[in-house]
Amino acid sequence: MCRIGAIKSLTPVSPSRALQLMLPQQEGHDNSGFAMVMQDLDGVFAHYKDKPLLSLACTARGEQLVNAYMEEHGFVQMAQWAPDVDKRPDLNVAAMPRYVFRNYDYPEIYRYRTREEREDLLLDTRLSLRRLLTGRDGAPDEGYVYSFWPDVLTLKEIGDPADIAVYFRLWEENGRLVARNIVTQCRQNTNYAIVRYAAHPFFLQGYTLCANGENTFFSRNRDFQKPLHRGYVGFESDSQCLLYTLHYVLHELRWPLPYYKHVITPLPLAAMSERQDREALVCVRESLAHLEINGPNALIALLPDGRMIACCDAKKLRPVVVGRDDGMAAITSEVCGLNAILPDRDTGKDIYPGGRDMVVIDNQLEVRQWRQ
Template sequence: MCRLFALTSRDPVSPMLAIDALNVMKEGHDGSGVGLYLSGLGGPFEDLKEYPVLSGIFTDAGLRRLSEYMTEKGFSSKYSVMFKPDTEPPVGTPKRGTYASIAYELPPEWKDLDKDDLGERLVKTRLELRAEGEQTGDIMVFSFWPDTIMIKEVGDPMAIGEYLQLGREEIHARHILAQGRQNTNYAINLYACHPFFIEGIGTMTNGENTAFIPIKEYLQSRGVTGYQGYQSDSEVFTHIAHFTTKKLGLDISAYKHVITPMNDDEMKDHQDREFLSSLKKACRKLIIDGPNCVIGCLENGTMFMAQDRKKLRPGVVGGNPELGMYAFSSEICGLNAAIPDRDKSQDFQPMHLDTAIVGPDCREVVKCSQKDPLLLQR
């Protein structure tokens, strides 16, 4: 198994808080890699939230080609954070080039696009750069979206954190997803490393998605830009969250109704039974077969945890509203390491009908049951 840790805070914090929590849970993951999703950025990115940020790893030749490509498309660099390690990488970590996060001003003709059209163009740009990089090996791109940075690497999370100096203030963030394991079901590939991301939504998963093929095929049939790649069977969880909220217009509390719908007996007295029954039939190919624990973050900073009916992957949520900080963790020890000063009696472990949600105000854990009335997207 792997281990997950997510942190949401009213104020920007160091990604090393999440790395430290993964390190505490080290017996539960193999130390083969780390992936980070950062949003609600602080530091120099605080005043650049309307500019999309391109995150990835580039050789010198890759940076030159990136510059040529973006200039040709009409993008201009607004601010960049470049880090090229000058020390030898940890054991098992390849020596690469520059880890970069670059905020771009949009091409002039893009500035009047509506949100949906702009989002689709940003996704297409990311996918074009990824395809270019897969041919040459000079470019790896993990995200291209406002107020978002993604970092991925092979190796022990703590060693990688120190190697890449992930405590730097310029990448502090309010919302952090961190997973402490490389992909081990398929070939090692940074595109298979959690978390995964599309249009402001990031998720990561502890488990095994045995229903991967029918889910992937259904998503690919939706005609949505970005529903592709799938180097990992867990990437579909991100796309289902995107489909639920952005295409179906439902609140994230409805995510469970898509991936693990109630049986007929459970929903017989539900006030939205007719809708839920239709949703279950329409999205039957998105039903998962676990065990899986999913932690994710939405574009507005809302963080959530959900599990399948088997409930065979651990997960706990807790925090301190006075500190304005909550954590989602695979194990209590990770939560204790990050937020020791909290009311532990308020920790919540979601059961098979539950979704745990913490809003960007970091005031409380909202406990949503599939038995509750449905909400439109908030």
């Protein structure tokens, strides 16, 4: 159980907005963690939007290892935002020693390579860094590498979200760290130990996803996904399967967006048999049966082209609401969060997606609702 949220704004906003969205939602999170992914950055990263940005939380030795690796592989450092952290003693934050948010330029040999080759390079680099920072016993001793992608920044931390914001000075709206899209999550304690890689939102090659709920088909999904793509690793959280399915359907198979919903929550066979496109739907269901999810879920995803989507599992057992005003749209678990950041919106236009709906917000803030 946790609380998820996403903001899409025409003008760049600071992470404090995301915190204002999440902090009122105290029905569903217990202030044990905060994580966010920012996309379409402005501020200090405004001039490097096409250069990959590395988001890393590590020890001193971890940073050394990463620096050595990147240099060896030809990446040239271009810009860095080293958060000037506020190390007040009474903060409830389990902070790592170093935080690295660094823009690199591609290695020289990649100057004329295709977009796909660059995407593969970025993924492989991130996976190598992840392995580098992992000790022999599998524990990420030296740090966590969250994302390495142009125009994307990830910050994940354990502790009270308000204190995390104080620590990273996110309350100070100085315009340095701002973005048009922010996907965020606040954690509710589970039976499992806190692992930073298990924190939503998850990121893979431009696709970001966070979910609230449980995926009870986790082992089935994981066993099917592991051999599909080298990027499907980790599985610290059962909700990572949702991201990997999104990546597989949209990036690998290149199917239209509605088919993500058809894969994760297939229609019952009786309902399918009455539709015109039943043959394709039945084939999709048969071949990707192992990517079906089960259990209560509400998810928010951000696509590489900036579209934001929200949908739920078929039985609609986790809350999610979409609202907007003229300059900003937001998706979140509890409507009190929307009231905090969009108090003057027309609440009559709020959308509460059902079990068969998908809501899509595009870059012009047009909100479309599609029924399966």
